[in-house]
Amino acid sequence: MAVIVRAGAAPLWWAGLVAAAAGAFVPGLTGRRIGLLAGAALFIVVAAVVLLARGRRYRELARGASRAGRGDFLQDRAVTVRVWRRGHRWWLLAAFVVAVASSFALPGAGGLVLAGAGAGLWAKAVRIGQRERHEDVLYWVRTDWAGHGSPVAKRVRAYRTTGPEAGDAAPGGARRRRR
Template sequence: MDVGRGGGRTLARVAVLVRAGAAPMMWLGFTAAGIGLFLPGLTGRRIGLYAGAALFLVAAAVVAAVRRARYRDLEAGAVRAARGDFLQDRAVTVRGRRRSYRWWLLLAWVLATASALAVPAAGGLLLAGAGAGLWLKAGLIGRREHAADVLWWVPVEWVPRGRPAGPRVEGYRTTGPAAGDAAPGGARRR
């Protein structure tokens, strides 16, 4: 399907969709890890912290690297946004993304906190590492946007669960770097 023809679609920034989940995951993860430090657990606090630190690094690296080739393929095949396309505000994209995953985030926080009974702080740091990986991935997308001097957008109806490189995504659309209200990488424009 040629996504460059037609128009009138609502487009969300790819980097904003990726970055939207990072902050809640990191805050909830660090909160769960902090609560876990008050529990002695089966392994003790020191082992829990070492295990958590290792899990944080591994989760951040894995999440940042997952589907990298799919993102690059979609970026390479991107076409100009149509004149009639509507660019969704950053705040609307972030709010929608976080709402779609709020119950999963709550469940992850409960599990990370409960895991402290066995290994203190490790589950929380794992959750925080996944959030850090999303933040890194959004930063990498932002650097590629800056290098290409474009911003990548995806039609909202293709990402019902907020997956900007999911199987339903047929291609990205591009605009100039001044479009929208988010900077490259999905951060607030200053």
């Protein structure tokens, strides 16, 4: 489940940094200094909002989680990341274009907003990973419930759990390190 959250973190982070760097070279209407300072403030605000968004729903679904059964379809981390990124590639591209275009008004701010969203998603995945480590389980969303959407979408009725060694994902959605 944390894999779905984490899947969007890296593309948003890197697209945001590239857009902010490109925007730093454009003087813009407000000037570089004001644009980058506003972008830094927006980075913090957006990261906090993304981190805290829908936290109650995540907790409710985690509280009601049940053990994964034989009839549950769970997919590997690599497949989940690939499916999520393919399903959202046009939205990510559009967000990048808007962030670069906004640099003509407020240099770098749009890119830093995207990077803040990526940082917030990464922090949310880390928080989920801490809960998974504490409870010694991995949370999963059934593939037929999640689709390309969110792990807290209306279609998701409950999470499934497995042991912490199941699959190829570590707690928090990171890639499992094999020893």
